[in-house]
Amino acid sequence: xxxxxxxxxxxxxxxxxxxxxxxxxxxxxxxxxxxxxxxxxxxxxxxxxxxxxxxxxxxxxxxxxxxxxxxxxxxxxxxxxxxxxxxxxxxxxxxxxxxxxxxxxxxxxxxxxxxxxxxxxxxxxxxxxxxxxxxxxxxxxxxxxxxxxxxxxxxxxxxxxxx
Ligand code: ATP
Ligand code: MG
Numbered sequence: 777x778x779x780x781x782x783x784x785x786x787x788x789x790x791x792x793x794x795x796x797x798x799x800x801x802x803x804x805x806x807x808x809x810x811x812x813x814x815x816x817x818x819x820x821x822x823x824x825x826x827x828x829x830x831x832x833x834x835x836x837x838x839x840x841x842x843x844x845x846x847x848x849x850x851x852x853x854x855x856x857x858x859x860x861x862x863x864x865x866x867x868x869x870x871x872x873x874x875x876x877x878x879x880x881x882x883x884x885x886x887x888x889x890x891x892x893x894x895x896x897x898x899x900x901x902x903x904x905x906x907x908x909x910x911x912x913x914x915x916x917x918x919x920x921x922x923x924x925x926x927x928x929x930x931x932x933x934x935x936x937x938x939x
Contacts, residue, residue, distance in 0.1 A: 778921040779937045780914040780928060783905065788814055790910055793931040797914070798898075800927040801828070802880050803850045804896050807888030812903035816910055817884040820902065825880060827850050838884070840875025843869055851879040857888040867892060 784790040801807070807824065809817040818837045826832040828848035838844045838856040842896065846852040853874050860866050866889045874881055876894050886893060901917040916924050 777900070777915045778918050779897055780921070780924060781911065781937065782914070782928065782931055784911060784912050784931070785909050787819060787908070789931070790820055790912070791823040791826075793912065793928065794820045795827040796928050796931055797924075798824045798827025800920070800924045801880055801898070801919060803880065804876050806875050806881045806883065806897040808890075808897050808899045809882060809884045809902070810887045810900065812904065815902040815904055817902060820900065821854055821882045821884065825854065830859045833902060837894070843871070843874075849881075849918050853879055853881045855881065855883045857883060857885040858887075860888060 782793070785932040787800045797866045799930040801824070809821060811817055822835040825835045825846055825848060828850065830852055831888055834846060835854065836844075838854050840857055842856060842859070846854065855869075855871065857866060871889070872892065875892075883889070883893070886897075886899070896917050899913075901913040901915075903911045905911050914924060914928070927935070
């Protein structure tokens with residue numbers, strides 16, 4: 777995996793980042809969204825889904841529903857692992873049939889189900905650096921890093937870290 781690091785200074789910049797990121801995604805991708813309460817996972821999922829042709833207004837936090845499906849240019853599944861007790865619960869929801877299938881999965885609190893996510897995931901970690909700023913780490917499989925760099929250029933200062 778290789779990591780791009782960038783910083784956004786407003787919700788609007790994070791939304792622009794999400795829209796650009798969506799252009800680098802393809803069917804079968806699993807996008808792990810990781811970050812504390814209020815970091816911006818749901819707003820970012822909204823922007824990514826919007827970029828995939830989903831009406832952002834129907835993208836809401838799946839905290840209670842756990843899995844939501846949206847119709848975009850590909851089917852988009854939006855999941856939230858916050859309330860799950862273990863990975864078995866995640867699999868019982870049918871997640872294993874969705875991950876890596878002909879869709880794009882956006883998973884909030886993905887760190888809670890990390891054991892069962894594909895290794896070739898797109899991993900997005902969001903950290904609050906102030907009330908309105910977020911440091912965003914984007915880790916992707918090495919062969920895809922150039923495309924992500926290109927699609928994300930302009931989404932704030934970024935640097936690449938091996939890892
Ligand atoms: P939860 O874990 O509770 O589901 P979350 O990570 O999904 O939280 P959001 O529901 O997306 O977080 O809320 C993020 C909040 O941070 C929103 O109120 C948003 O307006 C605010 N915010 C401020 N600045 C930014 C920024 N640069 N990027 C993203 N969100 C921001
Ligand atoms: Mg959320």
